[in-house]
Amino acid sequence: MRSTEKRSWGEAFGAFIHPRVITMLFLGLSAGIPILLIFSTLSIWLREAGVDRSTVTYFSWAALGYSFKFVWAPLIDRLPLPVLHGILGRRRSWLIIAQGGIIAAILWMGLTDPAENLTMMAFAAVALGFASATQDIVIDAYRIEAADADLQAMMSSAYIGGYRIGMIVAGAGALTIAGLFEAEGTYQHHAWTVAYACMALAMCVGVITTLLVSEPKVVKLDSKYFHETSDYVRFLAMFGLTVIAFILANVYAGEITNPLKTALTDGGMISELSGFIAGTVKLAISVGFAILVAWLTTRVGLTPTGMVQETYISPVKDFIDRYGKAAIVILALIGVYRIADIVMGVMANVFYTDLGYSKEEIAAVSKTFGLFMTIGGSFLGGVLSVRYGVVRILFLGALLSAITNVLFAFMAQLGPDTTMFVVVIMADNLSGGLATAAFIAYLSGLTNISFTAMQYAIFSSIMTLFPKILAGFSGTVVDAVGYSWFFIGTAVIGIPVLYLVVLAARLTDVKDPEEPKTAEA
Structure with missing residues (x-):
């Protein structure tokens, strides 16, 4: 296979300067910025704002989109975006929308003071997690489609390098900026507003890259079912109902799984294992209910089975x-x-x-x-x-x-x-x-x-x-x-x-x- 053939050192190092490899460096930076703005950087901000530790850890759930991105990945594979699809192409149109969503969510977080409205901050963090996970889906697909197997290793390397640089920018960079605009030992919301605004500005690197690069030219299998606008609307309606079903089931399943966790712990099981079992049951119930709703929507004709x-x-x-x-x-x-x-x-x-x-x-x-x-x-x-x-x-x-x-x-x-x-x-x-x-x-x-x-x-x-x-x-x-x-x-x-x-x-x-x-x- 071509991806495992032995090549010369000249060819290996020459791959460094390939335009597609350089593109992945900048897109990797764009992907690395949002993650720390949900995790460590946000955690420090919340603690400075007086939010207790247990509540701070709950904010890590805002990044659950990264673990479940396969749920809406098919939409990105199949659904063309109106107007933008014709201008930018399939991958770049989705990428620019995701990056726009990331910038909007970062600004939303920066303008929200968690000391006054923690719920609004939670919504903004979830929005950032969803938009960032969407960007990851598109970048992964773009990387695979943009070059043959010969370049995949170098493109992966460039992506990882850019991702780590993005983490430095969003970690040390954001903290340094926030520190410059606040007095030591005191919490000032405007300092974090400036820091997150700078992170939103840094995301423009990804936006500019998306606008400058060319759309991958690939030959895909033609869809048998996606032809009319009504098909897309019906499919999105099914997807929305399924997501709502999953969320509702996850909320109400706690009435079953919380007593289960307590019973297992009281029975002598270590808390970590009892929590894992209860969590697994809760997830299974939520997924099962979501699948049931998806199946029902196809049975009643909301979404074509095909x-x-x-x-x-x-x-x-x-x-x-x-x-x-x-x-x-x-x-x-x-x-x-x-x-x-x-x-x-x-x-x-x-x-x-x-x-x-x-x-x-x-x-x-x-x-x-x-x-x-x-x-x-x-x-x-x-x-x-x-x-x-x-x-x-x-x-x-x-x-x-x-x-x-x-x-x-x-x-x-x-x-x-x-x-x-x-x-x-x-x-x-x-x-x-x-x-x-x-x-x-x-x-x-x-x-x-x-x-x-x-x-x-x-x-x-x-x-x-x-x-x-x-x-x-x-x-x-x-x-x-x-x-x-x-x-x-x-x-x-x-x-x-x-x-x-x-x-x-x-x-x-x-x-x-x-x-x-x-x-x-």
């Missing part, structure tokens, strides 16, 4: 048809590839604090130096993937991720040693960036051009679902066995990933999509 089939079922069927039994191996690999990194990463900041490092040391080494090492690792992963092939670097990334976790175990034994801290962060972030670049390129090669947004959204949701669930028990494990054995354990659970990479490589041949595709420089 339209739902083409939008939601066909992408899954296409993947299974193309890979057969090997699809199980591929999905297993996707689901556990980042398990060592994610499970360990949840406890990282707590570990640094418990070991005795100051906030300044953690910020300088882990956050700042570590981010640059991740950017370097992502570009290294891109170059090596072009030179030696994606699958080989996929294996190397998984191996290094497991090995670097063992370094944390040594670090736990040494105590607060700054030199060791720097070495471990450098190794961990370089390997993480390398592995992520290769993994994104691998996932891109699995998609079919006819279902790009939907299939990649499913893959990206699966890749963090199980590791994040397992990571929820990290604190309990550390309390039971200590940091050293915990880190060794995270390395051990990464070993089966190596076997899955080898097995997936034997069973599959990830090529360019079957439909013909060309990309303009």
Whole structure:
């Protein structure tokens, strides 16, 4: 397959300056800005405004759109936007709408004082999460469609690099700006208004990029059902009713799951496990009710059955048809590839604090130096993937991720040693960036051009679902066995990933999509 062919170093480094690669650097920056404005930066703002810690943590739910973006990804694959579609094309029209939504949501948050109207801030944060997740869907689809498999590794690397730069802008940048406009030790809303306004302005990098780049030229399968305006309206009505059903079911399911959690905890089960079981039941009820409503809308004729089939079922069927039994191996690999990194990463900041490092040391080494090492690792992963092939670097990334976790175990034994801290962060972030670049390129090669947004959204949701669930028990494990054995354990659970990479490589041949595709420089 072309994505795994060995290429010269000249070709590998030459990919750096390809216009599509440079485009992904700027779009990655656009994607990296919103996430911290919902998480850490917003958390600091809310605490300064006097919001209690438990309420602050609830705001992380505003980013749930990232985990469920596969729900509306098919709309982006199928629905053309009026007027804009004819001017900008399918991908760029959706991208400009998403970026406009992000800018509006950031300004909405900046103009809202959480000390006076916390509910309005919550709505603005949810709007930002939804718009940002939508932008991610479009950028992923654009990246896959804009270039052949040869460039996917470098485009993934550029995207990761830009994403990390965006996080620096929205993290350190926003905090610095807010600090310049407020007196030390006092909360002043206008300082955060200025900071978030600057972040909205920074998003113009993405908008300008979207307007300047060319639309990917792809040949897709013609739709059998989407022809008239009424079809789109009916489909959107079905989607809206399904979302409302999910929300209502999630609210009222608590009357069942909350007593279940209490009963399990009173019965001797650890609170983390009882909470996970209750949460799983709540999610299952919500999803089941949403599916029921979607089914009923098709039965009563609100939405043609064929339209739902083409939008939601066909992408899954296409993947299974193309890979057969090997699809199980591929999905297993996707689901556990980042398990060592994610499970360990949840406890990282707590570990640094418990070991005795100051906030300044953690910020300088882990956050700042570590981010640059991740950017370097992502570009290294891109170059090596072009030179030696994606699958080989996929294996190397998984191996290094497991090995670097063992370094944390040594670090736990040494105590607060700054030199060791720097070495471990450098190794961990370089390997993480390398592995992520290769993994994104691998996932891109699995998609079919006819279902790009939907299939990649499913893959990206699966890749963090199980590791994040397992990571929820990290604190309990550390309390039971200590940091050293915990880190060794995270390395051990990464070993089966190596076997899955080898097995997936034997069973599959990830090529360019079957439909013909060309990309303009």
